[in-house]
Amino acid sequence: MLLRRRPGAVDAVAAHLAGADDPRAADHLHRAARRAAAVGADDTADHYYGELTARLDAVAVEAARIRLDHAAVLRRMARHEDAVRVLRDALTDLRRHGSPAEQARAAAQLAESLAKTGHHQEAFQLLDTHRPPQDAPPQLHASHHLARGFLCFVTGDYEASLAQARKAERAATGDAPTAADRPAVADGVSAPPGPAAPDDESRTSGAERKSHADRGAEASRAALLARALAQQSTSLALTGRLPRARVTADAALPYAEAHGDPRLLAAVLSVLREHARRSGRLHEAVATGRRALDLADRCGDPEATAFERANLAEVHLLLGEFTEAAALATEAVDEAQAHAGWCLPYALTALARVQLRGGPRRPGVPGTRELLARAADCLSRRPDRQAEYEVRTAQAELALRDVRPDRALALLSEVSGTGVAVLAAWAHLTAGDPARAAEVAATEAVRAAGAGEAVTECEARTVQAAALAALGRTEEAAGCADRVRELAETLPYPTVLRRVAHAKP
Template identity: 70%
Template sequence: MSSRNAETADGAVRRPAPPVLRLYLLGGFRAQRTDGAPVADRWPRPSSRRLVELLAVSPGRVRHREEIIEMCWPDTAGTPAALGSLRVALHAARRALEPELTARTPSAYLIGEGALLRLAPDTVWIDADQAETLAERALRAGTTRELATALDTFTGELLPEHRYTPWVEARRERLDALRDSVRLTLAEAYLSDGETERAAATARRILADSAAEERAHRVLIGGYLRQGMRRRALAQYHQCRRALDAEWGIRPGPETEALHRAALATSTPVLRRPAPAGPTPPPAVVDALATSPFVGRRAELEGLLDPARPALSVVGGEAGIGKTRLAAEAARRAAADGATVLWGAGHDTAEHAPYGLFVEALEGWLAGRPAAERARAGAEYPELAALLPSLGQIGPAPGRGGGPAYERERIFTAVSALLASAAAPDGVLVVLDDVHTADTASLHLLSRLARRTQGSAKVRFLATYRPEDLPEPDPRRTLLDTLVRRGAARLLRLPRLDRADCLTLAADAMSGDDASPSPERVWELSLGHPLFALELAKATSGMLACESLTPPEGVRLLVTERLSRLGPAARRVIEAVAVACGGVAALTDVQEVVGATAEADDGIDAALAAAVLEERAVAADGRTVPGLGFRHPLIRLVCRERLSVARRRRLHAAYAELLLRRRPAAVDAVAAHLTGADDPRAADHLHRAAVRAAAVGADDTADHYYGELTARLDAVTVRAAHIRLDHAAVLRRMARHEDASRVLREALTDLRRHGSADEQVRVAAQLAETLARTGAPEEGFRLLDAYRPSEGLSAETVAAHWMARGVLCFVTGDYEGSLTAARAAERNTGDGDAARGAGLHRCAAPPRGATSHNAPAHALLARALAQQSTALALTGRLPQARATADAALPHAEAHGDPRLLARVLSILREHARRSGRLREAAAIGRRALDLADGCGDPDAAAFERANLAEIHLLLGEFEDAAALACDAVAEAEAR
């Protein structure tokens, strides 16, 4: 008896149950049997495999023989040859699927039922059928588990080898439609279950295949709204709208429009992100600082943690007094209570990166966040992408026009929103260490944030600074003092330790052996200075025998003594870190500069053991990497002083080449190192850094770079003149008119040799106008007489000449002359019909709020009209003055310069006041004051405050008037 058969009790022969045949159609055809018996990989006849594939994709797995012939052998259909081909293919298919099949034995898989051929439903399993069944069942149930399982069964395209075969098309389209329905339903189910990340990932895969699938767009919009990403939600809606219009020529449906309206109405996150399981770890610098003893300062610490404190706490004290250690302890305590801690520090180096304090703090925080979260932040806050490499964009972000003041406002708003999003349930604490070494732009940003978050317990700031390095006239000191005076900040002046605390600190730091100095001796030499006490306590008693030591010299001698005990390899490492920007460098950078050798590694170990350097986590290119830094800036200063000029230049050159190769977009650091190396390429990179700083409103940083740059330029080149003109523009925005006039004189001298007449007249006009602000109008008149406009000059240059003459006449009291010159400037702001077509005359003023491609002409025209209005008012022609000021306003708005707009509004405010419309005058004055504050011009801000105070006084609002007047006096005194 055959092994395939079995005999029953009555002697009948019964076949055993056949193994299941598994046919895989998704991703390509293949066949397997559950008993492991081989199925032919290469079928003896292609027609036999095609027969099995045809039946597998047919409805019910069955086809009429004539249908099969029409589909497989259309050329011979209806002939005996076609029937013969079918019989041969059928026989070959059965033998391929069941090699053990004997003659005249029916197949367990491929069944003939009269004129029909069928794949047996009980013994043949097909993956496409299984996917279809699970998909339909999951769509009815609607649970994420079943939908995900069903989606997993769609493992590929149906029979990709028959991509263009007609009899596969209908089944393929049905499966594709089912798969898309499952994916869409799964994305929506994920969103309903609160799994926004999975929902978004699924929706993005759908859109990658079908960009106009509106349901997928709705999932993404809804997910963004749930995460509070309003900007991303709005951007996704517009992407959906564009895709639907391009694909179908239709608009989004009602559900999508409802989500759009919800996004427009949302200003805060719809749903808060889940709270972390435990406190967010503080920055590595906090943990590193917390390893040193914390002695005393209990009252100061409690004051910094007082919930009723203002948004900003400022800790002032001399170098090494313990400001950083106190800030670290406050940060550690805040982190333990659940707050998110960000840490940024100023650095006393040549580079002045715009908003450097906040860049370091935010970069350090972002470096520890998941890549997906950084990507979300980059999309939500594109204004910060040029400043924060962690957000993924290299180089300056594309601006929207409006000038540096507008860009600065966008940056301020974006930083505020990003800090609010960083706040854990218990808030966020931003520690800004050594703000006396920071750029002024960072202090302006801190001032804005402290005022905006006043009264909020979620975002707090802690800043430290050295009063001796931030004298009273410094604008950064003025900003801090103003915040303290207005109650937006609390100042804590950190004193030295008293005797008991100093003795405790020294005792804790000593090793306890016989060579250690006595705590009393440490107290005598340190006078309660914590850093000196710590350093002296770690020295030997013999080193402290000299009675003439003073704290600064003691630290200097201590550092020198430590360096002298180190070998050449360690000193080379220390020198390399001393020259690095900020005295902190990535470990790989140091190794490349000094040479990645075993000797260099020994030098690093020796420098760490000597407590000159310490290991730090450094944020580089959006990730945290090992790095090296000095234990205190004073140590670094001593080490830098010991370097010869030649050695310092060589190290700067090494860093510059390294950065140009690895991080060329770090223009500030590249410029600093090329400058330190006295490299000819420094001029180009200083220019790039200056332009970048000016573009983001960091005028003090731009001024620093321009100062370095002009000292390196050939004074007789046109390029030097143009760079000086850019520098002068920055200085004039900063109200440093004496410096601006000096730079403009240098530019004019250059242009006399190599510039055109048009350039000379235009620069002479700028210089004359600047001289009017420095109290030298007569010199300005002489200059304008020497550079009178001639035939062939541009209308803009002629207008600038007359505008400057009008300013000079005004400051000398010649108001009629000022009016005449301003009218001449107005006549020359355009060029005949072209000017009128561009809307540059009063009769064709642009709509209010509109911007213009012809911004320089709008600026000149607005200034000319404003000057005329002022002169008309001073000569008693008030109705004409008011009409002229009204005509100037739309041009000032079209230009977009907040300083110019503030000036025009100031004139309109005065007209409203003179006309008795005090409420209107107050509203206009408030708008002008807000613009003046945003420009960072203290003169304009003080002027607007004083005038607004007068209006409130006339209205009987005495408290408001007094507050404005006091602030105006304080700002004037600070200048």
């Protein structure tokens, strides 16, 4: 009414709109400020400009929060470059108008997106610059530790990744003991407790008493714990501690299920699938991997879906199911190529492995050399230490097929991890040094057996048997081959049974 009847009463209109929190208040506050300044009423102008600035700052902070929500959607869609752009804008606004805690939250999300696009150094610098204040909520501290741990993981520092994930667990649980802190149980490992079961009273009235904020805090805590434990598990496995890794992944599962996010559950199942594969529980790995793939596919995350297909293909390959492996790996490449994201080298390498082992090749699909060349090119554009391991070991397999053991050993010298020693032993044998091959294989077989890595133990003893036979130590070679057959039939691991029969890599 005032605006319609007295449009020239700038001060009155501005005060009225501001008091009503009307969206038009900013324009009229600006008019009132300029009018006051023009007539020398500087105190009044200062008041109007102050109120106007506060309103605009609040709008900027709200816009930044909306951008954070938008970026979360983009990340789920695997549009990481777009997410980086949106998060940069959010952080820019929050640096000017937001609190240190809000800046730290945006920086953690941006750091993880930068890690997915290969900008690792910038991501580390962001986390160093925008650390959570001491009085920030525990969830924010946990998120920061997880972001730093993820960066450590993709750059190959698995011990640092493990340490950060443990800090995240500690922050999420309010400094309660973590899996690493608690006494070991009978099998030498321990696990954190899962989500608490409700008592009788809470079953009847807890839901009514619990506020929406409480439920949100519990959901956030469950998600953080699932991520922290899954990250610990993966790092433990890659540093040779598979039994503890398995228990830690088992502990992550109920938190992921309690949270209810299918993306999170798929990620935890992916870790469990890999542990089952390495332990030789191949049919369990297929079932778990299929469940993870179904969840990832349902979520609409094309990169996670491609990654799960690629890994499931490799499990089918171990079972000798070449047609299924080829179909999954080819589909993984098709999906990954459409986005050219972080999962592409994994998909290309999985398909190359299928071809190396004699799997069927769909017409029009590139050959093994081209697939691995493209995978290596991905690494030059977007470094990822674990992807590099996959690519280099596959390239070493190809070099062995080409009878180029020196090339294979050079490639293997660039990486470390499960399977490297087995391929190195085959390379030494191919190069005419069976004694060195037998020594490397025997050491790896003992390590793998102690770590519960049944698949690697089978493969190491297979090359050990071949090397011992080449040395004329036929009785020892037969003993190794018998151990392989016994273990492979128990698992079962059919492809290694054929391999030990022919003593070929």
